[in-house]
Amino acid sequence: MLPRMNQRARDLGIVIGAMEPGPANAITDVAGVRVGHTTLIEGDSIRTGVTVVVPHDGHPGKDPLFAGCHRINGNGDLTGLEWVRELGMLTSPVAITNTLSVGVVRDALATSGHSEHLPVVGETYDGGLNDIEGQHVTAGNALAALEVARSAPERHPVDEGNVGGGTGMICHEFKGGIGTSSRVVDDTAGGFTVGVLVQANHGRRQRFRVNGIPVGERLGAEVVPLPEDIDESGGSGSIIILVAADAPLLPHQCNRLALRAGFGVARTGGVGEHSSGDLVLAFATGNRGLVAGESALEGARELSTRMLSDAYINPLYDAVIDATEEAIVNAVLAAETMTGRGARVHALDAEVLLGALGR
Amino acid sequence: MLPRMNQRARDLGIVIGAMEPGPANAITDVAGVRVGHTTLIEGDSIRTGVTVVVPHDGHPGKDPLFAGCHRINGNGDLTGLEWVRELGMLTSPVAITNTLSVGVVRDALATSGHSEHLPVVGETYDGGLNDIEGQHVTAGNALAALEVARSAPERHPVDEGNVGGGTGMICHEFKGGIGTSSRVVDDTAGGFTVGVLVQANHGRRQRFRVNGIPVGERLGAEVVPLPEDIDESGGSGSIIILVAADAPLLPHQCNRLALRAGFGVARTGGVGEHSSGDLVLAFATGNRGLVAGESALEGARELSTRMLSDAYINPLYDAVIDATEEAIVNAVLAAETMTGRGARVHALDAEVLLGALGR
Amino acid sequence: MLPRMNQRARDLGIVIGAMEPGPANAITDVAGVRVGHTTLIEGDSIRTGVTVVVPHDGHPGKDPLFAGCHRINGNGDLTGLEWVRELGMLTSPVAITNTLSVGVVRDALATSGHSEHLPVVGETYDGGLNDIEGQHVTAGNALAALEVARSAPERHPVDEGNVGGGTGMICHEFKGGIGTSSRVVDDTAGGFTVGVLVQANHGRRQRFRVNGIPVGERLGAEVVPLPEDIDESGGSGSIIILVAADAPLLPHQCNRLALRAGFGVARTGGVGEHSSGDLVLAFATGNRGLVAGESALEGARELSTRMLSDAYINPLYDAVIDATEEAIVNAVLAAETMTGRGARVHALDAEVLLGALGR
């Protein structure tokens, strides 16, 4: 299940928006952000995993970052959001896994020594290809992904597709999974980097668009079969989106970035379908030295913070939208056809996509 | 300023999405909904007006409708939203005008005899073409638009472009204004009608897309001049979106529809720019006989209501997205080049658009 | 209708909470904040007005302050909240008036030259004592109150009771109106000042409490008559609460302060009744030099801001709760019995209250 780096959208000549990506074209282009996957593919029916994103190389509970969130459609969970909303900060690594393993991953992070007690852990449902009720993800799997992330080099490339939490996911009725992309805004706008990582398990074939082109309409079941022998009873859908930026954003500005991730979903044909849990977390590394605080008159009374003037925020919005769109396409392109639990979900091969794009 | 009905998107062969529109392809396809405009074009510098939408032929305060809302970007106002959020109902006609005339229109509706005391009145900024500081919209103008709406026939066509509140607006750096569209969902999904009306004053040329095609990139200033001699100091941007549906939606379901209008904005290239006031109101006519209630143990204790099963809500989401997209394009197509206050904003002519679409 | 400064709660020995108030025991104890009233009492039926609070002596649009808000119960309006929520800033003076005059006051402020275009204007309903449908508040009245506020000295005392927007209001079925109070937190917690101003028009007699004592239960209609000959048909209720603090709070921290104002309402026996429009705006003067920003890459890209460490925020919460409670009691104590529109609402005299408190 090697990552097919040669099949990323941009490598195929699919250029979304006018901005340039960072060197890795990944969320890791935001300095300090690193990603680790634990991928579980065993026997006929274990097709799952966990992905952990660390926001920097310290302890996010002791060195929190301003953060915000957005709910596109709430048929899903992302633990810890009440604390993000209240505090305006991220105080933990972020993990994404399957729907029935959120708890074990959450408790593992909370006691990992590298997180505050209310970690952010999201999920999408992989019960079509994975024996999700078996709850095969363990605390050890989560900690292993955390350790991979923590020990990864700066600005490392990120495996996409059938990896980590994305292993068993389905996107626009093609095989989906993890995808990532980044954008760098012009120097005149600050030269900031915005990175996006998605666990893409959402969307209908018919509405799928790549850079505005309705490829889903052109790629019917006769071209690429729809998911086969999927038990729909467990539900379907969902995309978790993580947005990182190195700009000095305050919490309410992070909320604003998070909302724009939904626009990237919209542009690729997502609708936030009823059974989809489409949740966004956005954090900014531009302010450091923050504290989450206890109810005691301790420590510095005032923190020196910086705020991006809102006159410069639009380029970040563009970046979030474009990077989200490309991350979704990357997730689909990287994922390979998978069988599991008696079901089969087909990849969207690069050549097929290029054909649909009229290339 | 006759409406150019022959230049609506669909008449040009621009077909957005798979669903069919209603007979008028307008918000008025939702039974009971009617629209009235007062357009003020006088001298060199008065280019403004007010548009009123009535949700049915009764008194919305005495016969309220379930409703919800969504903030895409809040650099704007839509009065009455606290009451909509709390009560889950719309209790007034809805008006849209310019930024500095919201108050006069609001007070006029509140005492019109056809509204509860907390009406919903929105705005976008027309100070580029209009002497907005002159506050030329009067209470009488608002009441006139209300009367036009109240006396209009069922399912009437709606004037678009440089009319009513949309008179002096600018959209994606073309002349903008009022636009509308509708969709009818399949009989298997309930056969419901969704209508959208926008006052479109938002967006950058570069990002404008029609049905996914990046026409904005193709229509540079050398093809259609950018707005000329606009005084930017007053601000720019904003789109107000009204969504109506005849389905039996509860308030939280109306909120969900409202969010999807943002997806239509996204697909046409809107970003919810910082200086844009992009607010959505959604209401549903499927439940009648509601009461807003006072703090007294009076009247029926229980109301019999109906709820659309969420299993049937996705087609309505699709409808909102597609109709919003088409309403924005219709606003641009209907609007004619306008000069005012020494500035000039150019229309996007149908032939030019078709050319950019490669037709 | 002179303010009865000798009948403020604290002067009567009613001490709410452990903190000390500022010198004026008013919202004006927050440096820069000043208040102006225009009171309209004419003939038999004009009993209304407008109160304006300026957050500092500059132009709030050009020198905005971080701000937040909270909805306790939304049967009311406070214009401009979408912009407060989005931007996290207050960009205007704040005005409070009656329900049917919000618009005229809003449009007046928006074009006053001392406000950005989306001012914050709230209301409560005075139709019991005032010919509210007559819309007697004019733009001139609003501008006059603004001018009074702008020209007031620093830390001036504030008239309470039947003044300004509070003129015709009813609180816990006694005569209500404007009330204010402040608290200073300990030097160890930063020595910050928190000020609260209310326009109190809410509450039932039965539930009214002063410093926890159920005086409402003890002050039945036989002791102090209930409002007489009030036409209830127009609605009832509502309290608008303005909270100011000189601490360096970020926007999300202002939201948190705003919520605690509701706790002060709760402690005095308010419930956020269904027909009540109970809305809170909180702003902080601790950060200056902010900009609201337009969509242009202009001006400084980064702003230097300060943030109160959350470890020091609890004393501010206590201050908001206690000052809100005292402001409500002050509003009731200051208000004198009023007749208007054929109705009569009785004051709660100091001696009567003291008796009910068992003094």
Add this chain to the structure above:
Amino acid sequence: MLPRMNQRARDLGIVIGAMEPGPANAITDVAGVRVGHTTLIEGDSIRTGVTVVVPHDGHPGKDPLFAGCHRINGNGDLTGLEWVRELGMLTSPVAITNTLSVGVVRDALATSGHSEHLPVVGETYDGGLNDIEGQHVTAGNALAALEVARSAPERHPVDEGNVGGGTGMICHEFKGGIGTSSRVVDDTAGGFTVGVLVQANHGRRQRFRVNGIPVGERLGAEVVPLPEDIDESGGSGSIIILVAADAPLLPHQCNRLALRAGFGVARTGGVGEHSSGDLVLAFATGNRGLVAGESALEGARELSTRMLSDAYINPLYDAVIDATEEAIVNAVLAAETMTGRGARVHALDAEVLLGALGR
């Protein structure tokens, strides 16, 4: 650790508000609602547990209830809230445990066969008395509490104090834990029952009030010692509040009830301190036969629902406030002095409280 039913507030003559409680004066007075505790008290340092509330005797995923929520202060977690907010329904049993065991309980409920996949599980922090890092709560403990709840008789009394999730909790610096109360509104208002259950781990001694009386000021450390030898480093605070009502409330009305639970916290002296995770879930049993729905056009398209006219909602607000206040006092009164992990937290004995109340 027998429940001391004779020391409930009402049995001591402490009567909060004018309404009568139901027969059990507990959340179980709402027909169908039942409660189960698993209490873990072992050795020197295990002082924890889990409490499960089932909303009715069916499967909440297949027979969901309308629900809403409210965040007073978000330093805590209550999983599943995104789905509650989106769907407007509760689709699971509700569990409360300690901060580091939320995950295991959540995953256990999700696969219990008696819940949908996104259960609501809350927490408060018991690390002062309990070896919380040891994560002693198991999936089996959670399922046992669920089974106790499911097999309990209708309208059963509820153990309070040091039981279930409340075992190791601290409230206003007395021993706290689980508390419950209920209210029945007048027949003229519908005769509905409102029940509240709290896991109370919040508050400062100084601000504690019982029925408005500042008993906390009167009960200094010299009367009842403050918690001894508590390691504060882990954090402190939090109250989880569950509100049940048998009225036919729609989701937005459930949100409104949830907010009023905060008013009960306020009246007993809570502030929503910074380090407190104060979250409320409210659900209504008055509508049955709902469906959560999948993204498929299946099942009935319309559901017949009922809505309480808002004219009748105020008595429910009063009931929520009063029952929350009484539930908090009941939690404190029922809890016995506990030692654990080397720390000691003292009970507030009934006689001591009565003394402070001046009885």
